[in-house]
Amino acid sequence: MPDDMVEAHIRGVRNALAAGWRVLARGGAALDAIEEAVAVMEDDDTFDAGRGSFLNRDGRVQLDALIMDGATLRAGGVGCVERLRNPVRAARKILSESPHVYFVGEGAENFAAQHGIPLCANEDLIVAREVQRLRQYQAEANSHGKELFAPSSDDVTISHDTVGAVALDRNGNIAAATSTGGTLNKAPGRLGDSSLIGCGCYADNDSAAVSTTGWGEPIMKLVLAKWTADRVAAGNLPDWAAQEAMNYLKQRVSGHGGIIVLNAQGQFGIAHNTPRMAWAFKTAEKEGAGVKRER
């Protein structure tokens, strides 16, 4: 995250937090709170989710999202959708109204449309900043023979701006959601970790609600969200599990990213092994936001 984007990120996560908190404060469900929080960040073109997402190799936006309910383990996911402003809302419809868990591409868009979600044009999701970013990336790749789509884990200039939220409600239920435009210059049809259960997102009242961001391929290989939730189920604090997950990601597969973890007792962890990651939290007693999480 470059310096000139720090303020926009903090504003963005604070807005998302406020939207989620409004739901919880009136006694709403964690599932509704995270849907609202993520939708706010999808609408904010600061982030790599919804409008303003990174472009794929063909200059199109392709979005993935997952939402999961820790009380029932119901989940809804969409992958490679191109005509949805808020993939998290389509994912929520799948969770609530379909016997299936996962829809991709046109099938996901058709499902969303049939359930009252208007479709948009792909162009509506594209912003000039990202057209420029893709052009520059592809030009550099051509001139320097830079490895396309397999950035080195040390290349911290490649940002990852996936959004995610976790929440605990008054009934003691937790939930998680993750939404992304994926990685810059990805091959069309490529799916990352974000919308895969247990990789970029997971929620179970018996363990934890987890959302991850970062280079998706390494995260998928470790099924990292579930790995982390299992550590919490084994009796570890979410704060420790979050940090351990980042160490494991780095050590085992040279991956980089960030993670948020919350258990049904309201204990939480925020960790990243990148220089920065925007985060915000609120509890009945305190709240905070930042772009660097110090332990």
Ligand code: ASP
């Ligand atoms: N994890 C996402 C992906 O690989 C990217 C990100 O977090 O920014 O699709």
